[in-house]
Amino acid sequence: MATQQITIPDIGDFDAVEVIEILVAAGDEVAVDDSLVTLESDKATMEIPSPVAGKITNVAISIGDSVSEGTYIMDVEVSGDAAAPAEEKPAAPQEPAPAPQAPAPAQAPDSAQEPAPQPSAASPAAIAAASKPVNAQEMGASSHASPSVRAFARKLGVDLTTVAGTGPKGRIQQTDVEAAIKAVMSGQKAAPGGAVSGGMGIPPVPEVDFSKFGETTTEELGRIKKISGKFLHASWLNVPHVTQFDECDITEMDQFRKDQKAAAEKQGIKLTPLVFVMKAVVKALQDFPSFNASLSPDGQSIIKKHYYNIGIAVDTPNGLVVPVVKDVDKKGIYELSQDLMEISAKARDGKLGPADMAGGTFTISSLGGIGGTQFTPIVNAPEVAIMGLSKAKMQPVWNGSEFAPRLVMPFSVSYDHRAIDGAEGVRFTTTVGNYLSDLRQLIL
Ligand code: CAO
Numbered sequence: 001m002a003t004q005q006i007t008i009p010d011i012g013d014f015d016a017v018e019v020i021e022i023l024v025a026a027g028d029e030v031a032v033d034d035s036l037v038t039l040e041s042d043k044a045t046m047e048i049p050s051p052v053a054g055k056i057t058n059v060a061i062s063i064g065d066s067v068s069e070g071t072y073i074m075d076v077e078v079s080g081d082a083a084a085p086a087e088e089k090p091a092a093p094q095e096p097a098p099a100p101q102a103p104a105p106a107q108a109p110d111s112a113q114e115p116a117p118q119p120s121a122a123s124p125a126a127i128a129a130a131s132k133p134v135n136a137q138e139m140g141a142s143s144h145a146s147p148s149v150r151a152f153a154r155k156l157g158v159d160l161t162t163v164a165g166t167g168p169k170g171r172i173q174q175t176d177v178e179a180a181i182k183a184v185m186s187g188q189k190a191a192p193g194g195a196v197s198g199g200m201g202i203p204p205v206p207e208v209d210f211s212k213f214g215e216t217t218t219e220e221l222g223r224i225k226k227i228s229g230k231f232l233h234a235s236w237l238n239v240p241h242v243t244q245f246d247e248c249d250i251t252e253m254d255q256f257r258k259d260q261k262a263a264a265e266k267q268g269i270k271l272t273p274l275v276f277v278m279k280a281v282v283k284a285l286q287d288f289p290s291f292n293a294s295l296s297p298d299g300q301s302i303i304k305k306h307y308y309n310i311g312i313a314v315d316t317p318n319g320l321v322v323p324v325v326k327d328v329d330k331k332g333i334y335e336l337s338q339d340l341m342e343i344s345a346k347a348r349d350g351k352l353g354p355a356d357m358a359g360g361t362f363t364i365s366s367l368g369g370i371g372g373t374q375f376t377p378i379v380n381a382p383e384v385a386i387m388g389l390s391k392a393k394m395q396p397v398w399n400g401s402e403f404a405p406r407l408v409m410p411f412s413v414s415y416d417h418r419a420i421d422g423a424e425g426v427r428f429t430t431t432v433g434n435y436l437s438d439l440r441q442l443i444l
Contacts, residue, residue: 004052004078006036008071011048016066017041020171021146028056030076037061037073038146047147054078145172153177202237224319235381243376243388243414244425248433250276250392251407256439264334273409274312274366275336277389280435282308282328283442285362288428290420291413292361294382302384302419311360311380312340314347321347322380324360368392368409377414385415387432409436 011017021038024030035047058075061067144167145153145160152174153160163180165172210216221229250273257271264271285292289304296303308329311322323343328336346352363380366389377388392409413429420428435441 001054001077001079003057003075004054005072006050006052006074006076008039008048008067008069008073009051010069011039011046014039014041014044014046015068017046017068019061019063019065019067020045020167021148021173022059022061022063023047023148024056024059024074026056026059029079030054030056035148038148039067040146045146048073050076052076052078053080144170149174149177156181222318224316224321228320231381232378235378239379239381239384240417241376241379241414242417242420242422242425243412244422244429245374245410245412246426246429246433247408247410248436249397249406250409250436253436253439254392254407260333264337267334269334269337270341271333271337272340273368273392274364274389275333275340276439277364277366277387277411277432277436278310278312278325278328278336279333279442280432280439281310281362281364281387283435284428284432286329287431288424290424291385291415291428293384293419295384295416295419299418305361307359307361309359309361311357311363311383312343313363313365313377314344316348316350318350321352321357322360322363323347323352323356324358326359362386364389374410374412376412379414379416381416384419385413385428388412388414 017039018041019037020040023035023037030036030050031053032051033049036050037048039046039048054076056074057077059073060075061071061073067073144165149172150160153163153172156177158177158180160172160177163172163176164170166176167173253276254273257273257276261271285308290302292308293302293304295301307327309324309326310328311324313320313322323346325331325336325339325343331339343352343356346356360380360383362383363377363386365377365386367375368389368391370391372390374390375388377386379386388411390410390412392407394405395408396403397406397408398404411429411432413425413432415425415428
């Protein structure tokens with residue numbers, strides 16, 4: 001066994017660089033390329049790897065020392081054949097000097113290569129990362145940590161900008177990263193500005209004192225907004241959404257609606273396009289059962305429902321509610337209009353009970369009475385799809401020989417991509433559009 005003196009290899013243009021971390025102690029076994037010490041200049045942090053495998057027998061430097069190329073830092077009792085006569089090259093590393101690891105600019109691509117930790121309600125590591133998206137340069141600029149600590153943090157998905165360093169000059173050490181993870185696991189996660197991640201594993205929005213910029217007033221959110229907000233948030237985070245946009249020609253449908261309007265009014269019923277859409281949607285749901293379904297909680301099965309209860313998003317002074325019209329497949333246009341009028345009135349009067357809002361299989365959100373061209377509704381999970389209706393407009397449409405005035409309604413369907421493929425998504429919207437363009441198909 002030969003003892004080899006380890007010296008600082010060629011570290012480029014750096015001279016008199018401070019030792020900020022000693023990563024080994026006498027008695028430790030090291031392999032080739034294991035990091036021995038961390039150096040920090042005013043421009044970069046770098047780790048010095050071991051050129052040989054063996055056992056550390058002496059550490060000749062202390063934290064805070066200044067070192068340059070050739071400075072003797074420690075002795076290694078070289079194991080096996082890797083041993084080389086130390087006296088041959090007493091003042092230099094045995095092997096061609098490995099380049100110091102990652103001075104600052106090199107850290108950026110290193111961090112950038114690894115995908116940023118994905119927020120996940122289920123992953124404690126991702127919760128630890130909760131703060132703001134990790135930007136490699138930002139990390140380099142704002143967090144004081146050695147490459148090995150950065151690598152450790154990256155491995156566990158911890159954003160170093162959220163970790164308080166307890167080392168010299170606020171340097172973040174491995175123990176700080178471990179403490180940050182423990183804090184998250186025990187529910188004490190503190191993010192910058194005192195904001196709390198809410199356990200959702202997503203970066204919190206920074207807290208801002210808006211009154212610094214002008215006068216403000218603070219109003220508490222209404223009860224319904226608070227409740228629906230939680231559901232929307234959960235759906236937004238859990239459901240991989242895709243929104244398919246489409247449009248359909250409802251000229252004939254609307255003519256039929258107008259033809260029926262007077263008769264309907266005599267029965268106290270207001271016919272709007274929505275009820276026709278409900279019927280067309282249910283027919284399409286029968287053609288595409290994956291849209292009238294839910295995923296099992298473990299995500300391994302799809303539960304197809306053989307009943308057709310359509311939730312209708314209703315705008316009320318207190319917020320959004322989604323009462324459910326039951327058995328739409330078994331009801332005619334008048335009965336559906338009656339149901340719709342009743343639940344809308346109940347919703348606006350704040351008189352909906354839990355049973356009125358339970359059991360939906362698919363939701364429609366209609367903004368067509370207000371305006372807009374297209375929007376991306378949020379799936380009403382655990383349902384897997386939702387339709388958004390926008391305002392129909394008269395448009396010139398080419399019919400093969402001339403432009404004809406047609407009433408065209410834009411609509412969209414957002415769906416859970418785990419349950420529904422893109423091709424299925426557009427087949428569904430095309431089918432709904434075809435039914436709405438020619439209502440006769442609904443009786444086939
Ligand atoms: N294109 C053109 N006109 C439309 C239309 C469309 N897609 N949809 C409705 N209209 C017309 C109706 O025909 C009616 O006009 P007339 O009085 O001349 O017949 C007018 O717009 C108003 O309709 P309405 O909104 O009262 O009735 P509706 O059946 O279309 O909708 C309801 C009922 C409860 C869905 C609706 O009142 C509502 O609350 N919509 C908002 C839903 C919402 O907020 N969704 C957002 C959820 S995400 O935040």
